[in-house]
Amino acid sequence: MISLARNFARDLARSFGRGGRPLRIGYGRIFHEACAASPIATTEADFHRMHHLEGAALAEAAGLRGTELKSFFPHAELTGFTQAARVAGGVEAVPLSSSMAVPSGPLTRQCFEWLLDRLLTNLREAGRLDGVYLALHGSMEVHDLGEAPEAVILRRVREVIGPEVKLAASFDLHGNMTPAIVDALDVLVAYRTNPHWDLAPTGFRAGTRLIRLLRAHVRPTHAWRKLPLVLGGGTTINFVAPMRGVFTRMRAMERDPRVLTTSLFMVHPFTSSTELGWSVHVTTDGDEALAARLVDELADLAWKAAKTPIPQLFDIDSAIRRVETSTWRKLGPVTLVDTDDIVGAGAPGGSTQILKALIERRSTLTALVPIHDPSLFSRLADVPLGTTLDVVVAGTPGYDQPPVSLRARVTARSDSELGARVLLRVGNLHVAISKDPPLPIHPRYWKELGVVVRKADLMVQKNFFHYRIFHVAVSFEHVPVASRGATNLQRVRDLPTRVPSRPRVELADWREGDRMLRA
Numbered sequence: 001m002i003s004l005a006r007n008f009a010r011d012l013a014r015s016f017g018r019g020g021r022p023l024r025i026g027y028g029r030i031f032h033e034a035c036a037a038s039p040i041a042t043t044e045a046d047f048h049r050m051h052h053l054e055g056a057a058l059a060e061a062a063g064l065r066g067t068e069l070k071s072f073f074p075h076a077e078l079t080g081f082t083q084a085a086r087v088a089g090g091v092e093a094v095p096l097s098s099s100m101a102v103p104s105g106p107l108t109r110q111c112f113e114w115l116l117d118r119l120l121t122n123l124r125e126a127g128r129l130d131g132v133y134l135a136l137h138g139s140m141e142v143h144d145l146g147e148a149p150e151a152v153i154l155r156r157v158r159e160v161i162g163p164e165v166k167l168a169a170s171f172d173l174h175g176n177m178t179p180a181i182v183d184a185l186d187v188l189v190a191y192r193t194n195p196h197w198d199l200a201p202t203g204f205r206a207g208t209r210l211i212r213l214l215r216a217h218v219r220p221t222h223a224w225r226k227l228p229l230v231l232g233g234g235t236t237i238n239f240v241a242p243m244r245g246v247f248t249r250m251r252a253m254e255r256d257p258r259v260l261t262t263s264l265f266m267v268h269p270f271t272s273s274t275e276l277g278w279s280v281h282v283t284t285d286g287d288e289a290l291a292a293r294l295v296d297e298l299a300d301l302a303w304k305a306a307k308t309p310i311p312q313l314f315d316i317d318s319a320i321r322r323v324e325t326s327t328w329r330k331l332g333p334v335t336l337v338d339t340d341d342i343v344g345a346g347a348p349g350g351s352t353q354i355l356k357a358l359i360e361r362r363s364t365l366t367a368l369v370p371i372h373d374p375s376l377f378s379r380l381a382d383v384p385l386g387t388t389l390d391v392v393v394a395g396t397p398g399y400d401q402p403p404v405s406l407r408a409r410v411t412a413r414s415d416s417e418l419g420a421r422v423l424l425r426v427g428n429l430h431v432a433i434s435k436d437p438p439l440p441i442h443p444r445y446w447k448e449l450g451v452v453v454r455k456a457d458l459m460v461q462k463n464f465f466h467y468r469i470f471h472v473a474v475s476f477e478h479v480p481v482a483s484r485g486a487t488n489l490q491r492v493r494d495l496p497t498r499v500p501s502r503p504r505v506e507l508a509d510w511r512e513g514d515r516m517l518r519a
């Protein structure tokens with residue numbers, strides 16, 4: 001009878017928190033991807049503009065009936081987490097603060113202090129917690145901070161919660177892992193998809209693992225490796241070779257009940273960290289040898305897959321020549337992917353290089369070119385449609401782009417969720433001057449300006465992949481172009497990292513670099 005009561009008490013403790021009361025787990029987010037070469041500093045206003053919620057408002061947004069990230073993802077990591085808590089039962093999910101801004105230049109110190117203050121204040125006011133879950137990126141950057149912001153966030157959170165409370169975090173798979181980040185965590189998971197659509201499942205996985213740890217169902221044992229590797233893997237899309245093989249193997253590993261998590265990080269290469277590198281991470285249930293064996297296997301697989309070089313880039317003139325001779329443009333515009341000015345990776349979208357080349361060539365192609373130029377945008381704000389005037393397109397202030405002089409007609413303007421913009425026309429050339437960094441990933445971007453994308457010969461995109469989903473029946477040839485901007489891959493190749501890394505240095509093995517990077 002006594003042992004029965006003892007068993008019952010143990011089961012109760014396992015299904016609830018310590019001492020039979022529900023578990024209390026705080027959850028929040030600080031999320032930003034930085035591009036060190038962007039001249040636009042990220043400030044508090046950028047987070048307010050995109051996403052900042054606290055307390056009850058956050059709880060509502062992160063519920064199944066809420067909208068977590070407006071006009072982006074209705075359900076993201078924190079909704080996934082609250083669902084894990086609901087499914088587990090006996091867990092109170094306690095909202096802290098959640099902040100996200102579009103990828104851009106590094107954060108100002110003031111902005112970072114504000115983000116920390118909001119998170120830590122909510123954490124102090126949350127009362128006693130058993131665990132904390134945070135959705136982080138892993139490639140943030142803060143002006144003059146001197147270390148990874150995520151490491152600072154985790155350290156400051158630990159100072160508030162003390163050594164006993166368990167800490168879990170999820171990351172974008174473009175995160176740059178460091179010992180200070182990995183060692184601070186009891187549970188670590190990452191996105192599995194690139195482009196990313198598995199935000200909610202990632203939060204759910206973090207939540208279930210954290211709850212199982214708190215109920216003493218599992219004993220997470222970590223192993224990780226950091227590869228001296230900055231670029232590679234072709235287009236690094238998870239469902240296309242060569243990376244598909246690696247992700248398939250990771251899922252197979254996780255079918256073993258002893259394996260709790262596997263993660264692969266293909267690093268975002270545009271921060272100014274000198275410790276850049278891909279990494280792999282494995283958690284097992286108390287089996288150190290298994291974790292070490294699997295993480296080495298994963299490191300070998302990723303190292304080999306990354307030998308696939310990134311696609312060949314064209315210079316602007318050869319790219320335009322290619323459009324001129326392309327037969328595909330009879331069916332829809334050939335896309336020039338401006339790989340130097342990728343807005344989704346934090347570039348400002350104010351490169352004038354392709355526009356300049358089209359003007360100098362006196363091109364007769366029907367071309368669609370989006371350019372971020374807030375000064376010109378405000379100058380054109382009150383100009384009546386139909387007016388012809390002389391303008392200078394200079395791009396993003398401080399971006400050091402060549403100014404392009406045009407005699408153009410103002411033909412349309414639009415202010416929608418796709419951004420505020422004015423359309424200039426010079427012959428067959430359509431230039432959308434935008435107030436904010438442009439993301440014309442949907443044909444609606446041009447349609448709202450009265451332009452039919454299908455009828456164009458050439459379209460400029462500031463995005464690696466997402467636009468293809470919306471242009472699958474519109475654009476049939478895609479030409480990656482190197483110009484001179486914030487997401488220049490040649491600059492990444494030449495970047496002096498602390499540890500010799502691929503592709504700048506050809507290395508036979510990752511082990512030496514791993515030792516140095518994790519030291």
Ligand SMILES: [Zn+2]
Pocket residue numbers: 172173174196
């Ligand atoms: Zn990413």
